[in-house]
Structures are given as C-alpha cells and as structure tokens.
Amino acid sequence: MLFLNRNKFTQKYLKTISRIGGEIVNLKGTKTLENLMKAFAGESQARNRYTFYASVAKKEGFEQISALFRETADNEKEHAEVFFKHIIEGMTGELPVMVHVDADYPVDLRGTRENLKAAAAGENEEWTELYPTFADVAEKEGFRTVAESFRQIAKVEKRHETRYLKLLENVETEKVFKREEKVLWKCGNCGYILEAKEAPEQCPACKHSKAYFELFVENY
Structure with a gap:
C-alpha cells in the first residue's frame, strides 16, 4: 500500500515544500513567476527578430552583421532556456500550467541600420531596467538563484x-x-586575407563578393 501511494505522496510533498536550503523554490503566485515568463517571452521573441534581421543584413550585403545577428539570436535562445528552466523547477508539481502576463513587446523590421538601432535599444532596456528590477523582486521574494x-x-x-x-x-x-x-x-567564405584600406569588390581566391569580407583580428 505504501508503494502504491508513493507517487501521490511525492507530488503532495513537492507541492507543500516551499524552501530548500533556506531558499524559496515554489514560484506559484509570485511576481517572480510573472517576471520569468516575461523574460522568457522577451528572449524568445528577440531570438526570432534577430534571425529576421540577419536575413535582411545578408540581402543588403552585410555578411558579418548577418552572422552576428544569428550569433546573438543563439545567445538569446540560451537566455530563454535559463528562464524557462527556473519556471519548470519552481512549478514542480503544478505542471502543466498557464502563466498570464501583461506586457508589451517590440515589432520592427526595416533596413539593417534601423534594425541595429532597434536591437541596441532592446538590449539597453533589458540590462538597464528590466533585469535589474526583476532581480531585485526575486531577491525580495527569496529567489536568490533566479536573481x-x-x-x-x-x-x-x-x-x-x-x-x-x-x-x-x-x-x-x-x-x-x-x-x-x-x-x-x-574573406569569410574561403579565409583569404589581404592588407588594404578597403575590402576588394571580389575575393581574389574564391570570387565571392565584398559582402563576405570583414576585419581580420586574431583573438586567440
């Protein structure tokens, strides 16, 4: 009988435990849960926006900028996963769960210049306002790891x-x-390197266009 009721007991136990090692782990009903969901949604959308921006940059002949947009999109995916895991861990025993949030998210897709401005503005808001505020709230609510x-x-x-x-x-x-x-x-395509004030219209080695050239910097 004890074995048969083990799963039921475990679920009840996980729901009622609110602290582990002195830190609150149950997110249910907290502001931090809402903030984590906002952050998860924001990072997920940023990932997609940057992927779209990468396509625009590529079409405009900015291969390096396109690659950096894609790299940053991958970073945002990892950030989203961090926040999502906090939600999963903090809602153990409650899953599946719907989390309602009231938030505004940017919609913008123009030329590379405008897209870079929009991307920089979004990043600025995150590191100067949103995440410091979310961290303070999490700290006050007892979620030090989340903070x-x-x-x-x-x-x-x-x-x-x-x-x-x-x-x-x-x-x-x-x-x-x-x-x-x-x-x-x-040349980002074949690795050809030359010294000049300006990138060539075409790579002497692989014949790819100027779009594939970037400054060569050894950082290892």
Whole structure:
C-alpha cells in the first residue's frame, strides 16, 4: 500500500515544500513567476527578430552583421532556456500550467541600420531596467538563484548593446568595408586575407563578393 501511494505522496510533498536550503523554490503566485515568463517571452521573441534581421543584413550585403545577428539570436535562445528552466523547477508539481502576463513587446523590421538601432535599444532596456528590477523582486521574494540569473544575463545584454552600437557606427560612417589606414581583411567564405584600406569588390581566391569580407583580428 505504501508503494502504491508513493507517487501521490511525492507530488503532495513537492507541492507543500516551499524552501530548500533556506531558499524559496515554489514560484506559484509570485511576481517572480510573472517576471520569468516575461523574460522568457522577451528572449524568445528577440531570438526570432534577430534571425529576421540577419536575413535582411545578408540581402543588403552585410555578411558579418548577418552572422552576428544569428550569433546573438543563439545567445538569446540560451537566455530563454535559463528562464524557462527556473519556471519548470519552481512549478514542480503544478505542471502543466498557464502563466498570464501583461506586457508589451517590440515589432520592427526595416533596413539593417534601423534594425541595429532597434536591437541596441532592446538590449539597453533589458540590462538597464528590466533585469535589474526583476532581480531585485526575486531577491525580495527569496529567489536568490533566479536573481543571480537575471543579473548575470544582464551583463551579456550590455555587451550585446555595445556590439550593436559599434556595428551601427560602422554602417553609418561607411566603415564596414573601408578604413582610413591599411588593415587586414579576411574573406569569410574561403579565409583569404589581404592588407588594404578597403575590402576588394571580389575575393581574389574564391570570387565571392565584398559582402563576405570583414576585419581580420586574431583573438586567440
């Protein structure tokens, strides 16, 4: 009889336990649950927006910017997973569950210049306002681990904003493929490297267009 009732007992036990190691783990009915869901939705949407922006950049001849949009999209997927896992762990015994949130999300898709501006603005809001606020709320409600996730991911978003702003500056000042001094340019398709003030119209080795060239920097 004890064995037969084991699953029922376990579920009841998990529902009633509210603290483990001094930290609250049950998210039900908390503001932090709502904030985690907002963050999960926001990161998920950012991932898709950046994927769309990558396609636009590629069409406009900015292969490196396209690749960086895709890389950032992958980062946002990982952020979304962190927040989603917190929800799953905090709602053990309650699943499946519907989480209602009242939030606004950006809708924008234009040229690469405008897309970089929009992306930078979104990252800025996350690291300067949203995630610090969410972290403070989580801390007050007893979710120290969740608070730490918000704070650490905010650091990544700050770096994302910095990169987007630098790429935007290069686009606006027409420095994506041209510099005042000679620099090393690398073909992203075949790896060909040459020294010049400006990337060539066509790669001498693989014949791919200028779009595939980027500054060559050894960072290892």
